Amino acid sequence: MRASAEAWSWELMRDLGVDPARVVEVAAGSEPATRAALLVVDAGDRRASDGALAAGVLKSVRAGLASEGHVLVVGGRTEDAPELCSLRNALWPHLHVVRAYRMKRGEPVLRIELGGSTRLPHVATSDGYAVLALERLVAMSPATTAQKFDKNAAGWNGVPGAPDYAHFRWMRKLLAVLGKPRRGESALDAGSGAGWVGIEAAKMGAVVSSFDPSPEMVKFVLANAASEGVKVEGRVGFCEKPPFDGPFDLVLNSGVISFSPDADVFLDGLCGVVKPGGRLVIGDLNPRSRGMTRRRTQKPIVPVREMNASLREDVERGLERRGFRVEWRRFYQLTSPVPELIHRSKSRVVQGGLLAANRVACAVDGALGSPLAPLFDSWILGATKAAR
Numbered sequence: 001m002r003a004s005a006e007a008w009s010w011e012l013m014r015d016l017g018v019d020p021a022r023v024v025e026v027a028a029g030s031e032p033a034t035r036a037a038l039l040v041v042d043a044g045d046r047r048a049s050d051g052a053l054a055a056g057v058l059k060s061v062r063a064g065l066a067s068e069g070h071v072l073v074v075g076g077r078t079e080d081a082p083e084l085c086s087l088r089n090a091l092w093p094h095l096h097v098v099r100a101y102r103m104k105r106g107e108p109v110l111r112i113e114l115g116g117s118t119r120l121p122h123v124a125t126s127d128g129y130a131v132l133a134l135e136r137l138v139a140m141s142p143a144t145t146a147q148k149f150d151k152n153a154a155g156w157n158g159v160p161g162a163p164d165y166a167h168f169r170w171m172r173k174l175l176a177v178l179g180k181p182r183r184g185e186s187a188l189d190a191g192s193g194a195g196w197v198g199i200e201a202a203k204m205g206a207v208v209s210s211f212d213p214s215p216e217m218v219k220f221v222l223a224n225a226a227s228e229g230v231k232v233e234g235r236v237g238f239c240e241k242p243p244f245d246g247p248f249d250l251v252l253n254s255g256v257i258s259f260s261p262d263a264d265v266f267l268d269g270l271c272g273v274v275k276p277g278g279r280l281v282i283g284d285l286n287p288r289s290r291g292m293t294r295r296r297t298q299k300p301i302v303p304v305r306e307m308n309a310s311l312r313e314d315v316e317r318g319l320e321r322r323g324f325r326v327e328w329r330r331f332y333q334l335t336s337p338v339p340e341l342i343h344r345s346k347s348r349v350v351q352g353g354l355l356a357a358n359r360v361a362c363a364v365d366g367a368l369g370s371p372l373a374p375l376f377d378s379w380i381l382g383a384t385k386a387a388r
């Protein structure tokens with residue numbers, strides 16, 4: 001088998017901690033006799049973008065991948081990024097691609113990951129490519145999510161002065177403001193991250209509870225609330241089964257639904273903690289944005305949430321099925337550098353002007369609807385639950 005002949009593939013097995021006895025190699029479309037921890041599927045000389053190849057890979061995977069196992073699709077051509085993207089897109093939503101390799105005979109093997117590309121010390125002995133994938137439900141499992149955010153909780157919390165920080169605070173405030181929390185109302189920040197949306201709502205007088213799957217994030221919520229002089233309760237949990245019964249006057253949910261393996265189960269959980277007559281503000285990545293559209297065709301490796309992001313109208317329909325009326329809809333967060341400028345500007349005049357410009361952009365979107373969608377990173381909507 002071509003991949004296993006290459007020195008780099010042994011490194012890969014070491015990275016994955018796979019017992020070589022549990023590696024099974026098959027031609028795409030064949031059904032292996034045993035379930036493999038690493039299933040190597042040979043694409044032959046077919047283009048990575050060949051739809052029949054993806055169908056064959058999925059057939060082999062269904063028959064022969066052990067639970068939590070990895071799949072390595074290997075082909076005998078040197079493919080460029082758009083070809084690898086086609087294969088990645090065709091394997092979704094069953095599989096999520098987490099790594100790729102590009103081989104050109106006589107040149108160092110290129111490893112492509114989320115963080116960028118690395119030239120390996122191994123010189124390729126033949127042309128080829130390989131993509132490493134795992135099942136979407138494994139990539140998005142509750143345990144994976146909690147671990148991922150525990151590990152990078154400090155990064156998500158943001159450091160004042162660091163490049164992303166201003167941007168994050170600005171949009172979190174926008175979310176809370178659009179929720180219009182009233183003094184004394186109960187509010188829930190569901191999937192709180194480091195807590196900034198809920199903290200903004202607490203500053204406006206709401207009595208805020210919050211939760212997040214990552215215990216490390218919850219620690220940040222409590223510390224951030226204390227340092228901002230407000231009280232926010234923090235628990236560990238998932239939107240699919242919130243750790244509060246509620247119900248709440250206002251539920252805020254910012255940038256979370258794309259992490260959920262099942263948007264319906266997610267919305268069931270979230271909607272269940274909104275009071276009859278209460279409000280839900282939900283926002284997330286906009287899969288129609290220019291940036292995401294470009295990355296889906298140019299970057300072989302993208303975060304799983306980008307692949308999984310929901311369209312605003314699909315979430316709207318999901319809410320309507322659950323007895324909500326969508327009151328308003330927006331896209332928000334004009335792409336860089338406007339949000340950063342808004343936050344960084346010390347001048348009230350400039351800040352007010354930029355905020356106003358952004359609000360006008362949001363309002364125009366409200367009037368014109370989705371033709372403006374590609375200009376924005378994220379969507380947001382507000383809905384009211386039917387009073388009983």
Ligand SMILES: C[S@@+](CC[C@H](N)C(=O)[O-])C[C@H]1O[C@@H](n2cnc3c(N)ncnc32)[C@H](O)[C@@H]1O
Binds near residue numbers: 146239
């Ligand atoms: C992009 S961050 C957004 C955090 C915060 N809402 C904000 O806007 O600052 C996503 C957060 O959602 C949490 N999360 C992921 N899946 C979740 C789920 N199914 N239910 C609740 N929270 C989840 C993660 O742990 C992470 O803290």
